Amino acid sequence: MAVCNTEMKKLQSCERSSRFSAKAFGVVLFAVAVLAAAPLLGLMLAAPSLDGSDMRAHSFFAATVANAGSDQTVWIGNQTVLNATLTTSDYGWSELYYNWTFDDNGTHNRSGRVVPYSFSTTGIHIVTLTVTDPTNASSTDEVVITVVPKPVTGSNRTLHEGIDVLTITFNASLSEPKDLIVSYEWNISTKAGKLLAHLSGPVIQYSFNKSGNYTVTLTVTDSNGMAASKSVFVRVLPKPLFIVAHWIFTFIELPILLIAAYIVIGRWRKGSGLITKTDVEKARLQYKTFKKDWKIFKANRLGFSGLLILFMFLAMAIMAPVLSTVPNPDKHEEPNVPDPIDPRNLPPLQQNPLPPSLKKSIYTGWTHPLGTDHKGQDIYSLTLYGSRASLIVGLIATAISVILGALIGLGAGYFGKITDEVLMRVTDFFLVLPWFPLMIVLMAILGQKFFYVVLVIGITSWPSTARIVRSQVLTVKERQFIVRAQAIGASDGHIIKTHILPNVLPLIFANTVLLIAIAIFSESFLDFFGLGDPNVISWGAMLESAYEQEAFKGGAWWWIGAPGVAIVGMVLSFSLVGYAVDDVLNPKLRRR
Amino acid sequence: MEMRSYMARKTAYLAITLFAIIAFNFFLFRIMPGGPENVLVPKGSSEFIKDAVRARFHLNDPYPEQFVIYLKQVFTLDFGISAARWKNTNITEGLPQPIFNTVLLVGTGTVLAIWLGVSLGKFAAWRRGKPADTVGMAFALTFYSMPTFLFALVMLMLFAGELKWFPLNGAYGRGYEDMSILEKLASRLYHMVLPVIAFTIEVMAEYALIMRNSLTDVLTEDYIVTARAKGLSNKAILRDHAMKNAMLPVVTVAAISIGWVLGGDIMVELVFSYEGLGMLTWEAVNLRDFPLLQAIFLIMAIVVLIANFLADIIYMYLDPRVTV
Numbered sequence: 015m016a017v018c019n020t021e022m023k024k025l026q027s028c029e030r031s032s033r034f035s036a037k038a039f040g041v042v043l044f045a046v047a048v049l050a051a052a053p054l055l056g057l058m059l060a061a062p063s064l065d066g067s068d069m070r071a072h073s074f075f076a077a078t079v080a081n082a083g084s085d086q087t088v089w090i091g092n093q094t095v096l097n098a099t100l101t102t103s104d105y106g107w108s109e110l111y112y113n114w115t116f117d118d119n120g121t122h123n124r125s126g127r128v129v130p131y132s133f134s135t136t137g138i139h140i141v142t143l144t145v146t147d148p149t150n151a152s153s154t155d156e157v158v159i160t161v162v163p164k165p166v167t168g169s170n171r172t173l174h175e176g177i178d179v180l181t182i183t184f185n186a187s188l189s190e191p192k193d194l195i196v197s198y199e200w201n202i203s204t205k206a207g208k209l210l211a212h213l214s215g216p217v218i219q220y221s222f223n224k225s226g227n228y229t230v231t232l233t234v235t236d237s238n239g240m241a242a243s244k245s246v247f248v249r250v251l252p253k254p255l256f257i258v259a260h261w262i263f264t265f266i267e268l269p270i271l272l273i274a275a276y277i278v279i280g281r282w283r284k285g286s287g288l289i290t291k292t293d294v295e296k297a298r299l300q301y302k303t304f305k306k307d308w309k310i311f312k313a314n315r316l317g318f319s320g321l322l323i324l325f326m327f328l329a330m331a332i333m334a335p336v337l338s339t340v341p342n343p344d345k346h347e348e349p350n351v352p353d354p355i356d357p358r359n360l361p362p363l364q365q366n367p368l369p370p371s372l373k374k375s376i377y378t379g380w381t382h383p384l385g386t387d388h389k390g391q392d393i394y395s396l397t398l399y400g401s402r403a404s405l406i407v408g409l410i411a412t413a414i415s416v417i418l419g420a421l422i423g424l425g426a427g428y429f430g431k432i433t434d435e436v437l438m439r440v441t442d443f444f445l446v447l448p449w450f451p452l453m454i455v456l457m458a459i460l461g462q463k464f465f466y467v468v469l470v471i472g473i474t475s476w477p478s479t480a481r482i483v484r485s486q487v488l489t490v491k492e493r494q495f496i497v498r499a500q501a502i503g504a505s506d507g508h509i510i511k512t513h514i515l516p517n518v519l520p521l522i523f524a525n526t527v528l529l530i531a532i533a534i535f536s537e538s539f540l541d542f543f544g545l546g547d548p549n550v551i552s553w554g555a556m557l558e559s560a561y562e563q564e565a566f567k568g569g570a571w572w573w574i575g576a577p578g579v580a581i582v583g584m585v586l587s588f589s590l591v592g593y594a595v596d597d598v599l600n601p602k603l604r605r606r
Numbered sequence: 607m608e609m610r611s612y613m614a615r616k617t618a619y620l621a622i623t624l625f626a627i628i629a630f631n632f633f634l635f636r637i638m639p640g641g642p643e644n645v646l647v648p649k650g651s652s653e654f655i656k657d658a659v660r661a662r663f664h665l666n667d668p669y670p671e672q673f674v675i676y677l678k679q680v681f682t683l684d685f686g687i688s689a690a691r692w693k694n695t696n697i698t699e700g701l702p703q704p705i706f707n708t709v710l711l712v713g714t715g716t717v718l719a720i721w722l723g724v725s726l727g728k729f730a731a732w733r734r735g736k737p738a739d740t741v742g743m744a745f746a747l748t749f750y751s752m753p754t755f756l757f758a759l760v761m762l763m764l765f766a767g768e769l770k771w772f773p774l775n776g777a778y779g780r781g782y783e784d785m786s787i788l789e790k791l792a793s794r795l796y797h798m799v800l801p802v803i804a805f806t807i808e809v810m811a812e813y814a815l816i817m818r819n820s821l822t823d824v825l826t827e828d829y830i831v832t833a834r835a836k837g838l839s840n841k842a843i844l845r846d847h848a849m850k851n852a853m854l855p856v857v858t859v860a861a862i863s864i865g866w867v868l869g870g871d872i873m874v875e876l877v878f879s880y881e882g883l884g885m886l887t888w889e890a891v892n893l894r895d896f897p898l899l900q901a902i903f904l905i906m907a908i909v910v911l912i913a914n915f916l917a918d919i920i921y922m923y924l925d926p927r928v929t930v
Contacts, residue, residue: 443626448910450869451887455634455903458891535753539873542755543888557756561877566763567774574763578756586751 078103078110082143082157089164089242090136091190096129096157101145111146133161136191136240162242164190165234170246173222175253181221182248186232189216194236201231225252261465265410310598317594323587327580331401338395339381370572385572387556388563396551397576403552404584407468407537408530414472415533416479416526423483424518428491428510438484445477453536457545464547471536475529482525486518524599527592531585538581553577612922620915627907632676635900636669658687685901697901705905708882711798712871715805723810724856727817731852732844734822743818749811755873758804762877765800772800775879801878808870816859821852854925861917864910 081100088094098112107127116122117140118133133139139159146152166188173180186198200213202220205227211220222228228250233243257264281288312318330337370385384394426437453474460466490496491514499509540546541554548555556577560566565573664672679686685697730742749757766774778793824830825848833843868884875884883902890898 443623446623446911446914448864448868448906450872451903451906454887454891455899458899531751538753539755539869543876544892557759561759566759566767569768571763574759581756582748582752586748589747589751
């Protein structure tokens, strides 16, 4: 808050230097006197000091030296504290008399060692401190208090492009002293320091039409010629990218709609009905194989129990609002209702997590069957809601990774030669990159958004899929029906679509299920590392907060246990289902 | 002759991939949103440091020139200035200590994990279908599905928080610099026990699963039946006939899973506040010290690359059938 006008600064420093030279002169004189007198004094005082007489009587050089503290600059109306504690004296401070003289609207006197005072006029005020000791000797010192007008600009603001109105009104009419201010100057500049606009007047309007960080500086000048300025920061956040804001639509709903439209239009152009007899026959055959596979799958006890656990998690995710013991966060209309899931509105009731209990908590008024965390958020409900994040990340990241991997594997395996060589070198390269550190680096650069978590996990886990797809394509490609299709002049696109894909995709299905497990694993890792989206409830983030609040020291086992069991349960069940599906689809493995 | 050309080819691939990794590392930190200025120059630092970083990374030059300079710097082990972790000093000076700590942890852990994992896998495969197999594999699968940090957290809560047998954090005790060599060793060992156990059990689970699957496969082969018909003892069959072939996938997977191992190492170091590369990564991310993060990522990638290369060579000696 270093507010100062240049003219005054010069004045002050000039005054200070003159005072300084006077002081310095005194010090030199004093030193010379002491040096000259020391041997003499030593001789004189040797005898009396032996009989232990009062030492204070001899120190007649050290008088009381007043010190009024350092110069200050204050806004008008704000209290300034004058402090004389640096005064040096041989007497105790309670024996001294301190008197302050102010020249503010006439002369005022105040006494005391520490004196608060509010100035009523702006300008440069010189305050004189007089310290009188019991022997009536006195010492004075001066301090310069610069009183400047007080600019009022309002608080810092954050605006969202596309949501908020970007024209802001700044009102400085509450600045003091109200009647004496002669000019209001506004400088609007970017954070880098580029001046955008210069406006004047007590109330102004400005439109921030680009995202970025801005500094708005108000300078007020009053009739005494005193000026002061204050800055306020305006942050305009950019409009989020359409893909980021509507990523579920972009990555799931839109592709499904496009594929459906493609199929319907294709059928319609051929002139056949939407469901033909061949479709019915195909569906019947598929159902038959499915029934056979299901029988084998059901015989695999581990896989079957894994599937049951998965259904349990799915139910948890869908019915979280019904199952949770605390109110549903989605249904809150009033902003001030305490909410055990959204920490923003929680009352600050306790620092320690509550242990599990089936009774209603006297602190929060809700039941916490698995206890709470340090903010009083219900662990049971958080665990329920956390399954949503894990499932979404697991499924969508895997979809991204399988699509990427399948495309690259298909290209490499089907076209062979140079395409194969290049694509496989690229795949090997990404296979060699350590993917945990790679995910960390990407997330650190991109920023903490849920969408990026999904994307980063998706694009770091495709190489293994690409390898598997390529090897499958290589075996399918040599089969007779492909050669025949090529012989009758089928195009590459047609062969891939109707002959290769249907034969390859089921085989990589098992790998896909295992990838989901790894994606969930990675998501919890990123959250624990502190790189997840802070606004999404997830198990990794719960564990991170438990670790940060040192739950392991206090023995809050429920805080680590509940999300921990959930992660292990979900990853384990996906792995078990994956191995079981592998068992069904790859009969070669079945003899094990 | 054949072996030599195989080696030459592998070495050529190694060189190309090494170059690609350096290029990837260079461009990754430059094409990201906000540009290199935003990523490499620390926010909120003084103009002096900003200018120093800009000069260090030659951000005012065109990209090709920057890349040549970066290549030169990497080959002279000059990773530039740390933006926040070691304020304004050279990264290369601060790296050896964390690298040493990590090598100690990962080295001990991996050796133990391979030995224990292979033993457990062998034990389970030989008793296929029996209760011992089920229990062993359930154990391995559970730890394989458990994020390393979770297991480490539970160990920390139990043995350091509740029972207070082991220290809560650090790679060595207070006043380490003034200790005698024996005390230093004791302090390190005492602090390493929990991290090494957590790391070993997590990595071990993977080796046990691979070993068990690979060995059950081998045990159904015809030559095992032949060996049995010859009247060899179970021990001889397992040691001389089965294990030699079953070890091959373990070697391959050991190489591929080094990326996974590094992830486990980062988590373990994070939970136990063990001052190694993983902890350093976390600090670099939290402080937004991108030059340091870049250096760490490069080191990790190169280590994994070299480990893969070595695994290829070892594999070739183990399995002479490998065609070039």
